Amino acid sequence: MLTPLLKLLRYSDIFVVAKIAIRMHKEPKALIILKRTWGDYCLLGFRAERIATEAQPGQFIMVRSGDNLHPLLRRPISIHSVQDDTVEIFFQQAGIGTRLLGQKEKDDTLDIIGPLGKGFHLENSLQEKSVALIGGGRGIAPLYFLAHKLRNLGALPRIYYGGRTINDIPLRKKFEEEDFEILLTTDDGSFGSKGQVTDLLHVSLQDFSPIRIFACGPEAMMQKVSRIAREKNIAAEFSLEAIMGCGFGACWGCVRKLKNDTQEEWSKICEEGPVFPGEKIIWQEEEQ
Amino acid sequence: MTDLSVDLGFLRLKNPVLTASGTFGYGVEFTPFVDLNELGGFVVKGLYFHPRPGNPPPRLVETASGLINAIGLQGIGVKRFSEEILPRLKDYDTALIVNVCGDEDEEYAAVTEYLDKQDGIAAYELNISCPNTKRDGRCPALSPDTTHAVVSLVKKTSKRPVITKLSPNVTDITEIALAAQEGGSDGLALANTFLAMAIDVETRTPKLANVFGGLSGPAIKPLTLRMVYQVAQSVQIPIVGIGGIVSGNDALEYMIAGASAIEVGTANFVDPESTKNIIRDLEAYCRKNGIQRIEQIIGTLKV
Numbered sequence: 001m002l003t004p005l006l007k008l009l010r011y012s013d014i015f016v017v018a019k020i021a022i023r024m025h026k027e028p029k030a031l032i033i034l035k036r037t038w039g040d041y042c043l044l045g046f047r048a049e050r051i052a053t054e055a056q057p058g059q060f061i062m063v064r065s066g067d068n069l070h071p072l073l074r075r076p077i078s079i080h081s082v083q084d085d086t087v088e089i090f091f092q093q094a095g096i097g098t099r100l101l102g103q104k105e106k107d108d109t110l111d112i113i114g115p116l117g118k119g120f121h122l123e124n125s126l127q128e129k130s131v132a133l134i135g136g137g138r139g140i141a142p143l144y145f146l147a148h149k150l151r152n153l154g155a156l157p158r159i160y161y162g163g164r165t166i167n168d169i170p171l172r173k174k175f176e177e178e179d180f181e182i183l184l185t186t187d188d189g190s191f192g193s194k195g196q197v198t199d200l201l202h203v204s205l206q207d208f209s210p211i212r213i214f215a216c217g218p219e220a221m222m223q224k225v226s227r228i229a230r231e232k233n234i235a236a237e238f239s240l241e242a243i244m245g246c247g248f249g250a251c252w253g254c255v256r257k258l259k260n261d262t263q264e265e266w267s268k269i270c271e272e273g274p275v276f277p278g279e280k281i282i283w284q285e286e287e288q
Numbered sequence: 289m290t291d292l293s294v295d296l297g298f299l300r301l302k303n304p305v306l307t308a309s310g311t312f313g314y315g316v317e318f319t320p321f322v323d324l325n326e327l328g329g330f331v332v333k334g335l336y337f338h339p340r341p342g343n344p345p346p347r348l349v350e351t352a353s354g355l356i357n358a359i360g361l362q363g364i365g366v367k368r369f370s371e372e373i374l375p376r377l378k379d380y381d382t383a384l385i386v387n388v389c390g391d392e393d394e395e396y397a398a399v400t401e402y403l404d405k406q407d408g409i410a411a412y413e414l415n416i417s418c419p420n421t422k423r424d425g426r427c428p429a430l431s432p433d434t435t436h437a438v439v440s441l442v443k444k445t446s447k448r449p450v451i452t453k454l455s456p457n458v459t460d461i462t463e464i465a466l467a468a469q470e471g472g473s474d475g476l477a478l479a480n481t482f483l484a485m486a487i488d489v490e491t492r493t494p495k496l497a498n499v500f501g502g503l504s505g506p507a508i509k510p511l512t513l514r515m516v517y518q519v520a521q522s523v524q525i526p527i528v529g530i531g532g533i534v535s536g537n538d539a540l541e542y543m544i545a546g547a548s549a550i551e552v553g554t555a556n557f558v559d560p561e562s563t564k565n566i567i568r569d570l571e572a573y574c575r576k577n578g579i580q581r582i583e584q585i586i587g588t589l590k591v
Contacts (some may be wrong), residue, residue, distance in 0.1 A: 024320045026561065064558070069506045069534065070353045072558055113560070243348050245355065246557040248320075250313035252333075252359050253348035266342055266362060 024116060024248060025050045029109040033086065038170035040093045041138065042102040044110070049085035051114045057146035058119025058239055058275040061089065062247035064111040065100035075101065076244045076270070078142040078216075079115060087114075090171070092138040116247050117274050120146055120214055120237055127154040132210040132234075134160045134225050136197055136217025137168050142239055144171065146214055147180055158183070158210070162197025162221075166190040198224040205232055212236070223283040236278040242269040257282045290574040291581040292567070294328070294548050296526045298449035298474045299411055301328035301383055301549055304582065305539065305567050308530050308553030309334050309387035309413060309453075310359065311504075314373045315380075321560035326567060328549060329383030332373070334415050336389045337398050339365040349486045349495040354507030354532075355554050356484045358498035361389055361418065366402045378408035385451070387413045393428070393438045397445055404447040411448055414439065414473075417455040417480040429455035429480070432467035439471030451528060453477035456508075461515045462522040469523050477528040477551065478519055479512045505554040506532040513545055520546025520587055534562060536569020546587040 027048045034045030051061065062074035075097045080090040093102040104110065119142075131150060135143045140161055150157040162185040163169040169191065175182045184192030185200050193200050198221055205228065215225040216239040229236035245251035249271035258267040258280045267273075292303035307315075307330040314332045315324060324330060342362025349356045364372070369386075377384055386409050390396035400412055416429040416438055428434040439452055452468040454461060456479035465476055481502025486495040512531025520527055529542030530551040539550045555562040574582055 026321060069558075071350055072353055072355060072505055072554070073350050074558065111559075243346060243350075245348050245357070246317075246560070248317060248560070250317040251311065251348070251357075251557060252342065252362050253345075253357060255342070255345050255347065255362070257344075266345070 023054050024113065026111075026113050027051065028111045030087075030112055032104055032106050032108050032110060034088070035104070035106050037102065039167050040102075041090065041168075041170050042093060042098075043080065043088060043090045044101070044104060045081075045086050045088040046110050046112075047085050048087045048112060048114070051079075051112070052082040052085050052087050055079050055082050055087065055115040055145075056119040057122070057149050058142050059115040059117050060247070060274060061087070061112045061114030062116060062244070063089070063101065065097040071097045071100070073097075073245060074113070074247060076116075076242075076247055076274075078239065078274070079145055080141045081145050081148070090138070090141040090144070113247060117270055118272065120239075120275050121277075122149055122153060124153070126150065126212060128156065129212075130156045130158065130208065130210045131212045131214065132158055132160060132201065132208075134197060134201060134213065134215040134217065134221070135162070136221040137163050139215075139217030139221070139239070140169075140171055142216055143214065144174070147175070151180075157181070158208070160185070160197050160201050162186065162192075162200070162217075164188065196224075197221065198228065201225065202228050210234060215239070219284065226278045226281065226283060229278055237275050238278060238281060239275045240269050240273055240281070242274070244270050246270070290571050290579070291583075292570060292574070293581075294583050294586070296449075296475055296548055299383060303328040303567050303570065304543065304547075304549040305563050305570070306383075306385065306528065306549055306551045307331055307556060307563060308551040309415065310357075310361075311553040311556045314369070314377075315384070316373065316376055318556070318560055322564055324377075324380045324382055327382050327563055329385055329410060331385040331387050331413055331551060332369075333363055334361050334387040334389040334418070335363055335366055335369055335399060336361065336391070337366055337395050337402070339363060339368065344497040346495065346497055347501075349501070351484070351486055351503065352507060354503050354505035355557070356486055356496060356501040356503050357481070358496045358501035360498065366399055370403070370406045374406055374408055383410035384408055385411045385413050387415050387453070388442075389415045389418045390438075391418070393441050396438055396442050400442055400446045400448070400450075404445075409448060411451055411474070412442070412446060413451045413453050413477055414442060415453050415480070417453065427455060429464060430458060432463045435464050436467040436471040439468050439473050443472035449474040451475040451477050453480055453530075455480045456512060456515060456531075457483045462519055465519040465523050469525050473525060475526045475528060475548075476519065476523065477530055478516050478547075479531060482508055482511065504532070506534055508532045509538060509541075513541055516542055516547050517545040517589065533566070534558065536566050536573055539566050539570060540573060540585065543582070543586050544589050546589070548583075548586055
């Protein structure tokens with residue numbers, strides 16, 4: 001399975017050696033000042049001034065779920081929002097690490113490193129232009145921060161937010177209360193349009209023409225968004241998820257095959273991403 | 289004032305804390321967290337002669353207090369290392385140790401010969417746990433003969449001291465350690481990761497694309513500690529202890545068992561400032577126990 005790929009690799013160009021990252025801070029005792037939960041979903045807000053000042057939408061933090069040595073590794077969690085000196089994360093309690101994190105309470109502290117990675121590309125040319133943000137389940141997390149930045153930039157973001165059931169789209173009110181244009185879907189029809197968020201995107205693009213699509217969610221969802229964006233010739237960016245060891249380029253554990261120029265190579269999600277333009281990503285069905 | 293320096297005979301370290309290869313990148317990645325000058329030294333990611341693409345993902349899986357990795361030694365090769373990384377490391381006042389890999393014995397020698405021409409390297413660490421393509425994928429570290437062969441070949445030409453890093457996946461590690469010593473190794477590093485695997489029961493597939501990987505982290509500390517103690521009874525050359533060290537206490541256990549220095553590995557991911565915390569803990573221990581030179585505790589286990 002690997003051999004054909006290896007032939008494509010141009011060995012001398014495989015590696016982008018870590019640049020000295022100066023904008024990366026360790027906050028061993030970030031004070032939690034806000035906690036909200038919706039079933040498995042959890043939002044934590046904590047004071048981390050340097051990270052709040054420097055973070056960009058799409059970047060992430062590495063957070064320890066506790067002081068013990070199991071689970072051992074930090075968890076990569078995308079930045080949901082920043083306000084003044086406060087950073088918010090929004091995550092789903094899915095495994096042992098995120099479950100422990102979900103047990104943290106107000107006045108507890110978090111041990112975090114951030115901001116990490118490269119976020120979404122925002123440029124002035126998006127001003128007064130329509131853009132589409134597609135979030136599936138917990139993938140909505142970075143899109144809230146992004147929606148605010150886009151609005152401040154003068155762009156016109158429309159948010160597509162989908163989940164399996166009404167319980168998987170807990171942030172809908174938050175977007176609505178802040179007057180974002182938001183379209184909701186659930187697979188079972190328990191709220192919003194019945195079906196997948198990609199179905200709604202596909203239909204709505206008949207009379208809606210965003211100049212950029214930003215997506216974060218399950219792999220299958222992003223793959224469909226990528227196909228739709230290609231058909232409609234709309235530039236799209238995707239925030240990818242990966243199991244990470246360190247989060248800052250040292251362990252080489254989080255790689256994924258990406259197209260760089262005409263080459264395919266194992267690239268570090270943590271350092272070169274987690275946000276990538278659609279044309280760089282090789283989706284799983286294309287890998288065969 | 290506590291003296292934390294340790295003498296490996298071929299190399300004096302300002303303190304016994306090194307980093308384990310593969311967990312500290314090429315050093316430069318950690319400069320936002322650690323002043324490299326404060327370390328006894330650091331061991332950079334394993335280098336083959338040519339760049340290597342590494343293994344397909346998933347490359348990591350977490351287990352109870354441990355981490356299984358199958359990175360596959362993705363790396364930039366000696367040429368790019370010498371041109372792009374070494375110039376950024378040479379001004380640090382600490383021991384830079386380069387971990388050397390090879391598909392064949394001759395490749396290890398080729399790597400050290402190339403690096404011999406570069407400045408700023410204190411020693412080589414021979415990673416003899418790489419699968420050897422000429423021996424059906426068996427790595428040299430699995431037998432005394434193959435260990436002796438590669439160590440003596442490298443020692444014939446190397447202008448710098450050689451620390452041989454052994455594999456723990458053997459029946460009797462003291463045999464291998466003695467073979468490395470006889471081959472002329474200046475020191476030993478014990479040990480590399482334990483061959484391991486993890487399975488997803490829902491899909492009944494391995495959690496690593498490579499099926500097997502190497503287990504590291506606190507889970508293995510008692511195992512490698514035992515090996516360091518056993519080998520320390522058998523060899524005359526200095527030992528660097530590696531395996532699950534996350535605290536000053538862990539480092540002290542290895543030193544009391546007979547290690548002259550230690551390497552911090554997986555802990556660098558958990559807390560990238562681990563090395564400096566461990567150095568601080570060692571100093572505090574010495575001060576509290578009235579130990580003037582930390583070397584005084586090496587191999588002092590009372591049995």
